[in-house]
Amino acid sequence: MATTPSSTITAHDAEVSFRLLVESVKDYAIFMLDPEGRVATWNRGAEIIKGYRAGEIVGKHFSRFYIPEDVEARKPEQELETATTTGRCEDEGWRVRKDGSRFWANVVITAVRDGHGKLRGFVKVTRDLSERRRVEEKLRRSEERSRQLVESIKDYAIVLLDTEGRVISWNSGAQRIKGYRAEEILGEHFSRFFTPEDVAAGMPEHHLKLAAAEGQYEDEGWRVRKDGSRFWANAVLTAVRDEHGALTGFAKVTRDLTERRRADEALRAAEEYARLVVDLAYSAFVAIDEDGVITGWNRQAEITFGWPRDEAIGRELAETIIPPQHRDAHRSGLRRYLATGEGPVLNRVVEITALRRDGSEFPVELTISPMRVGGKAVFTAFVRDITDRKTAEETLRRSSEALAAANTELESFSYSVSHDLRAPLRAIDGYAQALLEDHAAKLDTEGQRLLGVVRENAQRMGQLIDGLLRFARFGRQSMTMAPIDMTALARAAVDELEQGSERALPPITIAQLPPAVGDKTLIRQVLANLVGNAVKFSRGRPAPDVRIGGRPEGPEVIYFVRDNGVGFDMQYADKLFQVFGRLHRAEEFEGTGVGLALAQRIVHRHGGRVWAESVPGEGATFYFTLARP
Amino acid sequence: MMTQGEIEVLLVEDNPSDVELTLRALQKRNLANRVVVARDGVEALQLLERAEAPPKVVLLDLKLPKLNGLEVLRRMKSDDRTRRIPVVVLTSSHEEPDVEESYRLGVNSYIVKPVDFESFASAVAEVGLYWLLLNHPPE
Numbered sequence: 117m118a119t120t121p122s123s124t125i126t127a128h129d130a131e132v133s134f135r136l137l138v139e140s141v142k143d144y145a146i147f148m149l150d151p152e153g154r155v156a157t158w159n160r161g162a163e164i165i166k167g168y169r170a171g172e173i174v175g176k177h178f179s180r181f182y183i184p185e186d187v188e189a190r191k192p193e194q195e196l197e198t199a200t201t202t203g204r205c206e207d208e209g210w211r212v213r214k215d216g217s218r219f220w221a222n223v224v225i226t227a228v229r230d231g232h233g234k235l236r237g238f239v240k241v242t243r244d245l246s247e248r249r250r251v252e253e254k255l256r257r258s259e260e261r262s263r264q265l266v267e268s269i270k271d272y273a274i275v276l277l278d279t280e281g282r283v284i285s286w287n288s289g290a291q292r293i294k295g296y297r298a299e300e301i302l303g304e305h306f307s308r309f310f311t312p313e314d315v316a317a318g319m320p321e322h323h324l325k326l327a328a329a330e331g332q333y334e335d336e337g338w339r340v341r342k343d344g345s346r347f348w349a350n351a352v353l354t355a356v357r358d359e360h361g362a363l364t365g366f367a368k369v370t371r372d373l374t375e376r377r378r379a380d381e382a383l384r385a386a387e388e389y390a391r392l393v394v395d396l397a398y399s400a401f402v403a404i405d406e407d408g409v410i411t412g413w414n415r416q417a418e419i420t421f422g423w424p425r426d427e428a429i430g431r432e433l434a435e436t437i438i439p440p441q442h443r444d445a446h447r448s449g450l451r452r453y454l455a456t457g458e459g460p461v462l463n464r465v466v467e468i469t470a471l472r473r474d475g476s477e478f479p480v481e482l483t484i485s486p487m488r489v490g491g492k493a494v495f496t497a498f499v500r501d502i503t504d505r506k507t508a509e510e511t512l513r514r515s516s517e518a519l520a521a522a523n524t525e526l527e528s529f530s531y532s533v534s535h536d537l538r539a540p541l542r543a544i545d546g547y548a549q550a551l552l553e554d555h556a557a558k559l560d561t562e563g564q565r566l567l568g569v570v571r572e573n574a575q576r577m578g579q580l581i582d583g584l585l586r587f588a589r590f591g592r593q594s595m596t597m598a599p600i601d602m603t604a605l606a607r608a609a610v611d612e613l614e615q616g617s618e619r620a621l622p623p624i625t626i627a628q629l630p631p632a633v634g635d636k637t638l639i640r641q642v643l644a645n646l647v648g649n650a651v652k653f654s655r656g657r658p659a660p661d662v663r664i665g666g667r668p669e670g671p672e673v674i675y676f677v678r679d680n681g682v683g684f685d686m687q688y689a690d691k692l693f694q695v696f697g698r699l700h701r702a703e704e705f706e707g708t709g710v711g712l713a714l715a716q717r718i719v720h721r722h723g724g725r726v727w728a729e730s731v732p733g734e735g736a737t738f739y740f741t742l743a744r745p
Numbered sequence: 746m747m748t749q750g751e752i753e754v755l756l757v758e759d760n761p762s763d764v765e766l767t768l769r770a771l772q773k774r775n776l777a778n779r780v781v782v783a784r785d786g787v788e789a790l791q792l793l794e795r796a797e798a799p800p801k802v803v804l805l806d807l808k809l810p811k812l813n814g815l816e817v818l819r820r821m822k823s824d825d826r827t828r829r830i831p832v833v834v835l836t837s838s839h840e841e842p843d844v845e846e847s848y849r850l851g852v853n854s855y856i857v858k859p860v861d862f863e864s865f866a867s868a869v870a871e872v873g874l875y876w877l878l879l880n881h882p883p884e
Contacts, residue, residue, distance in 0.1 A: 538837040538860055543762035546862035550769060571862075578860025589841070 145242040148228070151235050153178050153196055165221075165244045167214030178240065181211050183218065199225040199238055208245065220249040273370040276356070279363050281306045281324050293349075293372045295342030306368065309339050311346065327353040327366055336373065348377040399498040404433045406493045408450050420480075420501050422473030439471045453486065454493060462486050462495075470499065479506050530588050537581055545574040583710030590714055595635040595721065599745040602629035602675065605636065606664050609643040613651065621651055622660030629666040630673045632742035638718045639742070645711040646677040646738050653736065654681030672724070672741045680735040684728075692728055715740070752800040753779035753877060757789040757817065758835075759809055763858070767804065767835075770866035776873040786812025790820060799830045802876035804869070807836040807843060815846055822851040831876050835869070 138146050138159050145162035147155055154177050158170035166173075166181060179192040186192070186209070198205040204226050211221040222243040228236045266274045266287050273290035275283055282305050286298040294301075294309060307320035314320070314337070327333040332354045339349040351370040358364050394401045394412070400420040403412025413428040421428070421437050428436060434443040453459040462484050470480040482499040548571045552564060559567070606626045614621050624647065632639070647662065654660035657680060666675035684692070693716040694709075716726045719740045730736035754771065758764045764782055771777040781800070783789035786809045793799070803821070807814035814834065821827040833854040834847050847855050854872060859865050 534837055534840065536837075538858070539760050539763060541860045542766065542837070542858060542862065542865060543760075545860055546762065546766040546769075546865065549862040550766075575861050581860075 143243070145240075145244075147240055149178050149196075149225075149238040149240055151237055153192060153238075156237060162242070165213075165219070165242060166211075181242075183210050183212055186210075195223075195225055196238065199227045200235060203227050211242070219244050219246045221245060271371065273368070275306070275368045275370070277306055277324075277366040277368060279365055281320060281366070284365065290370070293341075293347070293370060294339075309370075311338050311340055314338075323351075323353050324366065327355045328363055331355055339370070347372050347374045349373060397498065399500045401496065401498055402433070402437070403494060403496045406450075406454060408433050408447065410436060411494070412496065417499070420472075420499065421470070437470050437472075439469055439477050442469070450495075459484075459486060467502065470501075478503050481505075526588075530585055533581060534585050538578060541574045541578050541581075545571050545578075548574070580710075587710050587714050587717065590638065590641065590718060593638070595638060597633055597635060600632050600634055600636055600639060600742075602632055602639075602666060602673075603627075605640055606643050606647075609640050610647060610664075613644060613648060617651075619655075622654055622662055624651075624662045624664065627663070627665040629664070629675065630668045631745050632673050632675075633745050634722050634742050638721075642715045642718050642740060643677075645715045646740075649711055649738070650677050650679035650681065650736075652681075653683075654679040657681055668744060669741075671744060673744055674739055674741050676737050676739045678735065678737040683730040683732045683734055683736045685732055686730060689728055689730075693726065712738075752781045752792075752796055752798070753802075754873065755781050755783060755789065755792060755800040755803045757783045757786065757803065757809065757814065758806045759784050760806070763806070766862065766865065767869055770869040771873050773866060774870040774874060776870065776877055785810040786814065786817040789817050793821070793827055793830075799827065801831070802873070803830055803832045804835050804872070805832055807834060807847075815843070815850065818847060818850045818852060833872050833876065835872075 138157075141159055141161045142164055143161055144159075145165045146159045147162050148157040150156050154175055155173050158168070158174055162173075163169055177192075179187050182192050195205045195207060204224065206225075207223045209221065209223075210218045211223070212218055222245050224241045226239045226241075228239055230236050266285075269287055269289045270292050271289055272287075273293045274285075274287045275290050276285040278284050282303055283301050284303075286296070286301055290301075291297055305320075307315050310320050323333050323335060332352060334350070334352045336348070336350050338346045339351070340346055349370050350373050351368060354367045354369075355363060356365045356367055395414045397414060397416060400417035401412060401414040402410065402417055405411050410428050410431050410433050413423070413425045415425075417428065418424055423431075423436060434446050438446050449459065449461065453462070463486075465481055465483055467479060467481050469477050471477055479502050480499050481502045482497045484495055484497045486493060486495050488494070548567045551559075552567055556564065603626060606629060610621075610624050610626065643664075647664065650662045651660075654662060659680070661680045663678045664675070665678070666673055668674075693712050715738075719726045719742070722742055724741040724743070726738070726740045728736055728738045754776070756764065756767055758767065768777050768780060768782075771780060781792060783792050789803075789805075789809075790812070793803075805814045805817060809817070814836070818832055818834070821830065821832060828851075831853040832851075833856060834843075834852050835856050835858055836843065837858050844855055853876075856868050856872060859868065
């Protein structure tokens with residue numbers, strides 16, 4: 117069997133084949149450099165990657181593939197030198213295409229020597245790594261972004277712990293919530309965020325153990341800030357594992373829930389407060405829904421109506437606390453409100469009759485407030501048992517009636533006193549006078565004196581009756597309160613006394629008086645009585661002197677009328693203001709004993725006080741107080 | 746000149762002592778010539794009804810049997826025939842409601858009788874003088 121030369125692969129054949137192979141490789145630029153670095157061969161991959169065709173680049177120095185900075189730094193020469201001395205030089209870096217664009221390249225330069233070791237040139241293999249680099253760059257940026265994101269999160273503390281629980285990363289949220297800066301906390305054990313009690317109970321380790329076992333552990337509780345203050349935290353601890361499932365650490369995300377917890381507590385407190393207010397109210401609280409079914413019932417309602425809460429809830433209100441005769445009105449009123457929104461008995465105090473469980477009826481006062489809760493109408497009412505008040509009102513009404521009757525009786529009594537008692541007195545006086553006029557001749561001196569005494573006493577009794585009636589009248593008279601110019605009023609009272617007096621009055625000095633509030637007519641009567649009194653009791657003194665003065669004191673004004681008259685013994689001061697109370701015998705000083713009693717009565721009706729001070733023989737001072745304007 | 750049966754003063758008073766003392770007071774001033782006394786309100790209105798000429802003045806007590814003084818006053822002042830006759834209320838009481846009511850009904854004077862006879866006599870006499878001698882009623 118003959119063999120053909122074509123079937124034998126010669127060294128030459130192999131070389132040709134290899135060259136063809138190299139030339140056809142597209143993904144690698146493979147070319148040779150001569151010992152000086154000039155391009156000697158060029159393959160298809162080099163053409164694709166670098167953009168030069170073989171004809172335009174062969175014979176050119178390979179430094180043109182480098183960026184200007186690298187050329188400047190003599191990097192091409194250095195790489196050739198490295199390859200020459202070590203046989204090989206590998207590098208990654210920016211290279212330049214024909215069009216000036218750059219690409220990231222992996223370059224391997226291998227020195228080629230002949231059988232004698234003489235340098236023949238270099239083989240340079242270049243890979244375009246731009247794509248890979250772009251992917252890597254993207255990944256790197258994404259990681260950076262995640263890191264920045266985590267760091268920038270302020271509302272969550274995001275902390276990485278190593279497997280032992282030591283802090284290995286710290287974001288701004290962690291700094292904000294816990295108060296530590298990264299540099300002071302990195303490497304520290306996370307147990308310092310726990311309260312001493314929790315640390316003592318082994319909570320930090322327990323949490324790590326649970327997270328490692330379950331993958332994640334969530335907890336709410338108090339944590340401690342750097343400054344020692346506590347905050348209510350929600351913490352989620354997640355175990356971090358590598359691709360082989362080995363534990364590499366923990367991620368801990370913590371939220372500060374103090375505010376929310378505070379708000380929750382405030383809400384709970386408000387609810388508790390509202391519940392207690394309703395439950396402890398002294399009024400019965402009753403709530404019903406749209407169907408008139410009882411939904412609310414407090415303790416007082418149990419007492420008032422006799423139904424325990426658990427029995428009352430769910431019953432129809434009408435059947436429970438409304439007397440049978442009012443039930444239809446209640447039901448139709450409820451329907452009308454739901455249909456039209458009209459409710460004449462709502463939002464105001466209503467008095468009605470209610471029903472106890474034992475069937476007894478009693479008066480109540482209540483206010484019904486309609487409200488919408490969750491889109492449904494609800495009616496709440498506070499109900500008070502007013503049996504006692506009604507009884508009291510009835511008692512009061514009866515006593516008022518009795519009082520009014522007594523007053524009417526008293527009025528008719530004083531009317532008849534003035535009519536019926538004065539008429540016989542007038543007759544006694546009149547006939548005594550007639551006797552004196554017509555029959556004086558038949559009477560001796562003693563007889564005439566005795567008739568005079570009869571007349572005197574009749575007249576005196578008339579004065580007493582007049583005084584008594586005047587006293588009663590002033591007590592009843594209605595008062596018109598207004599600011600009073602007391603100086604002018606005292607002047608007017610004194611002027612009137614002067615005009616009405618037969619005898620000249622002693623000098624009366626009126627100081628500038630502070631104003632007061634009162635009924636002008638009545639206060640003028642007080643001044644007239646006190647000044648009249650002072651004039652009367654200082655009459656007959658060598659230098660009678662009457663002074664009127666006043667000074668503000670606190671919310672009132674104290675006025676006084678002072679005389680230098682006979683005065684009185686303080687021992688009997690309480691008798692001064694009694695009706696018909698007299699400290700002097702009638703023949704010494706005239707008067708009915710009503711003036712001071714009347715003055716006191718008027719001042720008392722003004723809410724003021726009256727009192728007197730005296731030293732017998734040295735005069736007396738009468739004080740009274742009135743409110744300031 | 747005054748004719749027979751003409752009344753100058755109609756005194757309406759049930760208390761005989763007051764009647765006597767009032768007449769005595771009027772007599773002192775010579776004013777008691779034509780005084781007719783009615784003992785109650787009904788009699789007073791009957792006398793006014795029958796009189797040929799109206800009296801120059803009526804002295805009217807308030808507290809009277811049958812018809813009281815305020816009622817007599819009210820009827821006189823609401824009747825055209827008696828409306829113009831001057832009426833002087835002479836009463837023991839100084840009761841504000843009575844005073845007000847009397848003036849509301851159109852009384853011409855209101856006098857509270859003092860206990861003191863002399864004051865009483867002069868009050869009656871002054872009223873008598875004023876209305877009998879000085880006042881000129883509308884013709």
